[in-house]
Amino acid sequence: MSLIAVRDLAVARGGLRAVENLSFTMDAGQVLVLRGSNGIGKTTLLRTLAGLQPAASGEIQAAPEAMAYAGHADGLKPALTVSENLRFWAEVFGGHDIAPALAAMNLRDLAARPAHALSAGQKRRLGLARLMVTGRPVWLLDEPTVSLDRDSVALFAAMLRGHLGQGGAALIATHIDLGLPEARLLDLGPFRAGPVRRDARPAGFNEAFA
Numbered sequence: 408m409s410l411i412a413v414r415d416l417a418v419a420r421g422g423l424r425a426v427e428n429l430s431f432t433m434d435a436g437q438v439l440v441l442r443g444s445n446g447i448g449k450t451t452l453l454r455t456l457a458g459l460q461p462a463a464s465g466e467i468q469a470a471p472e473a474m475a476y477a478g479h480a481d482g483l484k485p486a487l488t489v490s491e492n493l494r495f496w497a498e499v500f501g502g503h504d505i506a507p508a509l510a511a512m513n514l515r516d517l518a519a520r521p522a523h524a525l526s527a528g529q530k531r532r533l534g535l536a537r538l539m540v541t542g543r544p545v546w547l548l549d550e551p552t553v554s555l556d557r558d559s560v561a562l563f564a565a566m567l568r569g570h571l572g573q574g575g576a577a578l579i580a581t582h583i584d585l586g587l588p589e590a591r592l593l594d595l596g597p598f599r600a601g602p603v604r605r606d607a608r609p610a611g612f613n614e615a616f617a
């Protein structure tokens with residue numbers, strides 16, 4: 408059975424449809440790379456699949472609590488150390504061991520440093536390490552390699568391969584080659600929503616409350 412099955416999905420941002428008629432499935436061990444021009448709706452799709460916003464229409468079938476989302480923001484607690492951040496998330500997601508996550512993203516030497524004192528790339532490594540302690544099978548990743556140097560991209564790719572090898576799956580918006588030959592591409596170009604009238608945005612719409 409697929410870990411996630413998406414049927415005739417439409418997603419919207421700011422009250423306007425971005426992508427529509429999208430169907431795909433992901434099985435254990437599969438990685439799908441999301442492509443499409445700036446503004447087409449990659450972030451909107453990932454946020455919708457993560458349950459952070461409702462679908463405009465269509466169906467998303469997945470086991471409850473299957474998804475782990477890593478967006479543009481790292482979601483760190485600045486006053487907590489690297490290990491405290493991971494322990495916090497491990498407790499939220501059911502008490503997974505943080506040691507493999509520290510090792511996977513080369514964070515052991517930084518374990519006692521507060522998150523506010525990390526560099527941008529180190530923060531990103533911690534944000535990605537967090538995925539491992541969620542124990543969730545489907546990783547939804549929005550430009551995960553931003554701020555990472557070449558070695559860290561390689562660490563991330565190895566962490567991802569480990570996740571796939573353990574029966575996980577990943578949907579990744581990225582413009583870089585992660586060196587995963589088995590990755591399939593999902594180009595959102597053909598699913599761009601049709602043109603709408605300039606006055607189509609709902610009256611009184613306020614994105615802050617959408």
Ligand SMILES: Nc1ncnc2c1ncn2[C@@H]1O[C@H](COP(=O)(O)OP(=O)(O)OP(=O)(O)O)[C@@H](O)[C@H]1O
Nearest residue numbers: 420421425443444445446447448449450451452614
């Ligand atoms: N807060 C917002 N309010 C209204 N419209 C928004 C908002 N955020 C994004 N949009 C619009 O929604 C559409 C989809 O944006 P989204 O961020 O999903 O695109 P993307 O494919 O991830 O883009 P990029 O490659 O630039 O990150 C764009 O046209 C964008 O301008």
